[in-house]
Amino acid sequence: MSHHPDPSPGTALVTGGAGFIGSHIVDRLVADRWSVRVLDDFSSGREENLARSGREIELIRGDLCDPETLEAATRGVEVIFHEGAIPSVPRSVADPRGTNAVNLEGTLGVLEAARRNGVRRVVLAASAAAYGDVDLLPLVESGPVRPLSPYALQKYGSELYCTLYASLYGLETVALRYFNVYGPRQDPASDYAAAIPLFVSAALEDRGVTVFGDGEQSRDFVYIDDVVEANLRAAAAPATSASGRVTNVASGRRTTVNELIEVLSDCVGHPIPVTHDAPRVGDIRHSWAEVSLARELLGWAPSRTLAEGLRFTVDAYKRGEEIG
Numbered sequence: 001m002s003h004h005p006d007p008s009p010g011t012a013l014v015t016g017g018a019g020f021i022g023s024h025i026v027d028r029l030v031a032d033r034w035s036v037r038v039l040d041d042f043s044s045g046r047e048e049n050l051a052r053s054g055r056e057i058e059l060i061r062g063d064l065c066d067p068e069t070l071e072a073a074t075r076g077v078e079v080i081f082h083e084g085a086i087p088s089v090p091r092s093v094a095d096p097r098g099t100n101a102v103n104l105e106g107t108l109g110v111l112e113a114a115r116r117n118g119v120r121r122v123v124l125a126a127s128a129a130a131y132g133d134v135d136l137l138p139l140v141e142s143g144p145v146r147p148l149s150p151y152a153l154q155k156y157g158s159e160l161y162c163t164l165y166a167s168l169y170g171l172e173t174v175a176l177r178y179f180n181v182y183g184p185r186q187d188p189a190s191d192y193a194a195a196i197p198l199f200v201s202a203a204l205e206d207r208g209v210t211v212f213g214d215g216e217q218s219r220d221f222v223y224i225d226d227v228v229e230a231n232l233r234a235a236a237a238p239a240t241s242a243s244g245r246v247t248n249v250a251s252g253r254r255t256t257v258n259e260l261i262e263v264l265s266d267c268v269g270h271p272i273p274v275t276h277d278a279p280r281v282g283d284i285r286h287s288w289a290e291v292s293l294a295r296e297l298l299g300w301a302p303s304r305t306l307a308e309g310l311r312f313t314v315d316a317y318k319r320g321e322e323i324g
C-alpha cells in the first residue's frame, strides 16, 4: 500500500504539549495550519506555555497512561509528537516504577493507540541519556548505549518499542535523541532545571552561578527552534528512509560549562560570578553528538549558534516569557 502525502496538513496530537518542548512544537504546528490536539496532565507543563496557541487547539487534560483517554485523543490523528514524560533523572532514581509507568509504559500505550486508530506516524522524544557514559565521541547512533538511570533506560526502551512497532506492525515511527535542549519557557524553578535556564535567570537577576566541578565538562546544547524543525521534518520524511529509525538531534558542537558562561556574559553584557562546588555524583563528563544521520534521514541540520540561541533565550526571559 502506498501513501499519497496530503498537501494540506492534517490533525496532530502533541502529548506533553503544555511542556517546554511540546508547547513550541504546538506553536509551530498551529502556524503551519495543522489541526492541533494537546494531551497533558499539567504535572510539569504550564497553562502559560499555551498562551500563544491556546484558542486554536483542542486541549485534553488527562493522563497519557489512561487507555481510554489515549483512545479518544488519537482518533482521527495523522501524526503524534510524543513529548509527554517525567523528564527527570533524579525522580526516576527515587521512583523507578512510577516513572516507568509514564516514560516507558506510556510510550507503549501511545503506540498501541496509534496502531488501533490508524495514525500514520509517531515521532518520539527520545534522549541522549541513552548513551550514558559512552566515551567514544562524537556519539553516533550506531554506537553503544549504556543507560545509567531508570530515566535513560525508559527513554531507550521507548525507542526500541518505536522501532519494533515499525517493523512488526508497519506503524511509521521516528525517534529523536535530543541532547541538551534550551530556549524560552524552560523552567528555571523546576526541580530538575538544566544549566542554561538557571544560568540565564541568575545572570539577569545579577546573581552568581554554581558550577559543579571545574567547569570543563562539556555538553551539546541545541536550540529549541532547531528541535521543533527536526520534529516537523521527522513527521514529513519519506517512510522508506526514516521509519523505524533513531537519530540524534543536537548542535553537533561541544561546549564546556566555562565556555557557556563566557558566551552568556557577553550576551548579558556583564561578567557572571562563579562559585565552584563538588562535582555531582553520576554526572557524565562529556557529551557531543554526530549529527550527519539526521541530515541523511530527515534533511535536517542544526542552524543556530549558541550565541544566537542564548540571545533569543535571554530576550524572552527579559520579556517574562519564561512564565507566559
Ligand SMILES: NC(=O)c1ccc[n+]([C@@H]2O[C@H](COP(=O)([O-])OP(=O)(O)OC[C@H]3O[C@@H](n4cnc5c(N)ncnc54)[C@H](O)[C@@H]3O)[C@@H](O)[C@H]2O)c1
Pocket (backbone or CB within 6 Å): 015, 016, 017, 018, 019, 020, 021, 022, 039, 040, 041, 042, 043, 044, 045, 046, 062, 063, 064, 065, 082, 083, 084, 085, 086, 087, 102, 125, 126, 127, 128, 177, 178, 179, 180, 181, 182
Ligand atoms: N529538555 C531536554 O533537554 C530533553 C532532552 C532529552 C529528551 N527530552 C524529552 O523531551 C520531552 C519533553 O521534555 P521537556 O523538556 O519539554 O519537559 P517538560 O516537563 O516541560 O514536558 C513534559 C510534559 O509532559 C507532561 N506529562 C508528564 N506526565 C504526563 C502524563 N502522565 N500524562 C500527560 N502528560 C504528562 C507534563 O505536564 C509536561 O507538560 C520529554 O519526553 C523528555 O524526556 C528533553
